[in-house]
Amino acid sequence: MKEYLIYFAQAYPNFRRAELESLADLYNIPLDLQHHDETSPFLIVKLENDEQARNIMQRSVLSKGIYELWGHGKSVEELHADIKARSTDKFEIFKERSFRFNFIGYKGSRSNRQRVKLIESFSYMAFTGRVSMDNPQEIYTVLEEYEVTGMAKATTPINLWLGRQIQLSARSENILDKYDLRTRKYIGTTSFDAELSLVSCNIAQVAPGKITYDPFTGTGSFLVAAANYGGLPIGSDIDVRMLKGKGDDCNIQSNFKQYNTSLYFLDTMTMDFTNNALRTDFVIDTIVCDPPYGVREGLRVCGAKNPEKAAGRENVVIDGEKAHLRRDFIPPKKPYELSNLLDDLLTFAANRLPVHGRLAFWMPTANDDFEINQIPQHENLELLYNLEQEFNKWSRRLLVYVKRDDKYKGETTNGLKSQNIKNFRDRYFNGFNEKSR
Amino acid sequence: MKFLTTNFVKCAVKGCQSSQESFPLKYEECQLVQEEQEYNPEFITHMLERLDWNAILKVAHDLGNDRLPPNKPENLDPIMEDDQAVLRDLHTLLLETQIVEGKMVCGNCEHIYYIKNSIPNFLLPPHLC
Numbered sequence: 346m347k348e349y350l351i352y353f354a355q356a357y358p359n360f361r362r363a364e365l366e367s368l369a370d371l372y373n374i375p376l377d378l379q380h381h382d383e384t385s386p387f388l389i390v391k392l393e394n395d396e397q398a399r400n401i402m403q404r405s406v407l408s409k410g411i412y413e414l415w416g417h418g419k420s421v422e423e424l425h426a427d428i429k430a431r432s433t434d435k436f437e438i439f440k441e442r443s444f445r446f447n448f449i450g451y452k453g454s455r456s457n458r459q460r461v462k463l464i465e466s467f468s469y470m471a472f473t474g475r476v477s478m479d480n481p482q483e484i485y486t487v488l489e490e491y492e493v494t495g496m497a498k499a500t501t502p503i504n505l506w507l508g509r510q511i512q513l514s515a516r517s518e519n520i521l522d523k524y525d526l527r528t529r530k531y532i533g534t535t536s537f538d539a540e541l542s543l544v545s546c547n548i549a550q551v552a553p554g555k556i557t558y559d560p561f562t563g564t565g566s567f568l569v570a571a572a573n574y575g576g577l578p579i580g581s582d583i584d585v586r587m588l589k590g591k592g593d594d595c596n597i598q599s600n601f602k603q604y605n606t607s608l609y610f611l612d613t614m615t616m617d618f619t620n621n622a623l624r625t626d627f628v629i630d631t632i633v634c635d636p637p638y639g640v641r642e643g644l645r646v647c648g649a650k651n652p653e654k655a656a657g658r659e660n661v662v663i664d665g666e667k668a669h670l671r672r673d674f675i676p677p678k679k680p681y682e683l684s685n686l687l688d689d690l691l692t693f694a695a696n697r698l699p700v701h702g703r704l705a706f707w708m709p710t711a712n713d714d715f716e717i718n719q720i721p722q723h724e725n726l727e728l729l730y731n732l733e734q735e736f737n738k739w740s741r742r743l744l745v746y747v748k749r750d751d752k753y754k755g756e757t758t759n760g761l762k763s764q765n766i767k768n769f770r771d772r773y774f775n776g777f778n779e780k781s782r
Numbered sequence: 783m784k785f786l787t788t789n790f791v792k793c794a795v796k797g798c799q800s801s802q803e804s805f806p807l808k809y810e811e812c813q814l815v816q817e818e819q820e821y822n823p824e825f826i827t828h829m830l831e832r833l834d835w836n837a838i839l840k841v842a843h844d845l846g847n848d849r850l851p852p853n854k855p856e857n858l859d860p861i862m863e864d865d866q867a868v869l870r871d872l873h874t875l876l877l878e879t880q881i882v883e884g885k886m887v888c889g890n891c892e893h894i895y896y897i898k899n900s901i902p903n904f905l906l907p908p909h910l911c
Contacts, residue, residue: 554828579790581904588901608820612787615903620911622794622895622904624805628832649908659909669907670894676905 346391348414349398350508352449352488354407354516358383360544361407363730363745367548372400386451387490387506389414395511402512404574406543409449409517412486412508421463424505429469439509442474442482447510453491453499463487467507484510515543523604524570530603531595533587537566537635541734541743543573545633548730548745549705551576555630556611560618560690563587565597567633568613572606576631581616581623583645583678588613617647619681619689629697635707636686639770644686645678683769684721684761691723691746691757698748703729705745711772712738714782719760725749738777739769783902785879788841789833793888794895794904803889806837809844812884812897819877823860823869826876830854842875850875 353361362381369376374397381388392398395413402411415432418424446464448455455463467485474482488506491499524539526532545567551557553575559567562580564587571578580597582588590596601607616622623629637644649655655677661668668674687708694704704726710719712735720731726746733740749755760766767782775781792798792805835854842850855872858865886895886902893910896903 556832579787583905585898585901585903589899608822608825611790612784613901614783614787614791615901615905616794617905617911620794620796620904620906622791624790624792624834625799627790646911647906647908648911652908655908659907669909672896672898674907676907 346393349390349392349511350412350414350488350506351388351390351402352409352412353386353388354409354514355386356540357407357544357732357734360548360732360743363732364405364407364544364547365401367550367745368401368404369397371550371552372397374401376401385490387488387504389417399512402514404547405514406516406520406540406547408514410486410513411511412488412506413511415485415507415509417504417506419504420501421466421505424507425466425469428467428507435509436470436472439483440471440473442472443477443480444472444474444483444485445476445478445481447484447486449486449488450502451488451490452493453489453502455489455502486510520573524573529569529600531564531590531597531600533564535563535566535587535635535637537563539566539570542566542570545705545707545743546570546574546576548732548743549631549633549703551631551633556628557631557633558623558629559634560616560621560632560693561634561636562597562613563635564590565600565613567635568597568610569600569604569606571631571633572601572609573604575609577609577611579611579623579629580613581618581621582613583615583617583647585615588615618693619646619686621693623697625696627697628699630699630702632690632694632698632704633706634690636683636690638683638709639768640709640773643770644681644683646681646686647676648679649677650679682762684759684766687721687761688759691721691726694746695723695725695748700748700750702748703745704748705743707741707743709739709741709769709773711769711777712740713777714766715740716760716764718758719764719766720744721760722756722758724755724757725753727753727755739773783881783897783900784877785841785845785881786829786876787902788881788886789837791886791902791904793891793893794906795888795891795893795910798888798890801890804891806834806841807886807895808889809841809881810885810887812845813882814845815880815882816874816878817880819873821870821873823858823866823873826869826872827858827860829876830856830858830872845879845881847875 398411416428489502490504551571557571557576559580562582568578601610730745732743798804884897
């Protein structure tokens, strides 16, 4: 096993571990992240080889890069001593390759003059390869951690690492700019931000050739994120207007064209998730979604609000045709409880996912009445992650489950129902005040 | 709606779940359009494994195409010339053939679903929910 240094982005630190663990698991790479510390962007991990390091990093959104660790020290002197002690054998291997140095500073940085001085102090490595700023074969990166006290600028690092760059992350390759909603042709009020939709797909283990289903497609945010990783997205939504978009150049298909991933896109269909038309033996590998909670879009399913009043309407005839069989018939919708929808979603996932297949969805919770048992559970699904993104009075959580085989015996629970938790929409529009509890 | 998608969907009515007649749906009065898609033979070979070939044959027949091989083509190799032709044909049929308008009828309950502007609509009237 070799040591590698991961440098994380300063974003959603509580989601990092789940993302890297999921990517490692996707490539069958054993990776121990128990010692991960959310307050530090530096993490040393043990891996077999560079290929494993490349695999876990390439798709990552919450990391920046991974480096083969050559040495660490709390001062420049200590760093040199450590490099000489553990990495001397590497000098010979990389001796003739063209190279350059990079610097990464956390909470501080050094001036260009100091950088040159530090680079020169590595002369004992005796590299004979030429220096190439544009296209080097190897990049050696000095990663430095500074500590800021008070208003003064930190001048001396408290930790230094030297690493050979193995792989930069998707984030470092500007994936967030590429999928930025501000430059996406077709978006709507329910569009999900690029960063967390890509993270969701990573943790859900969307992978090349895997069918990825979003039952609440909206404008297709998760579909384009899935296709970015080679997944084959298929989507449905009860609201046809979202699927249709705003014309030929501004709809879900045009988004796939914009990202050059049309090849992966399967289809979208108008469908009530609770009356599902996907055939039962059609394998869905992954489900990623943000169910409607009634804040931006009311939660509705097909059916009559008032069944007594609607009774007998199936016999209405217009121009010799049954009304409900005509092309222009619009099926009525009725309100539906979130707790029931989550039951439906978990049951569907338990029935349709293959063993090891993942379900990932977002669920909002009010901070003042949240208890862990409100997170729904299904006996065939194991809850792997409950990742919280906190807002002022509420949070949304990315819940990720994995389908287990028959030997697994979980418990089916629905805390929203058993604790009689009020509709999230009602709480939201009442500013989460006490009266609305 | 891609031709491919007809292989994934059946009648949405719960009572039709277990009926053999609810899949594939019967396609009537369909208006087809050919829409060019990037050709990727691996996509086709991979997708073939997931397809119910009998359903492909039935829907192709509904749409006036009886030229498909009676058995699912297997072990296609994109390098072989003969296989290439089959893969090209499948690409044209499965991915490039769009059903823009038409009816999908359940063989069990006879409910009619419509494809409008290329999007199939599976919403149900209250008495079928």
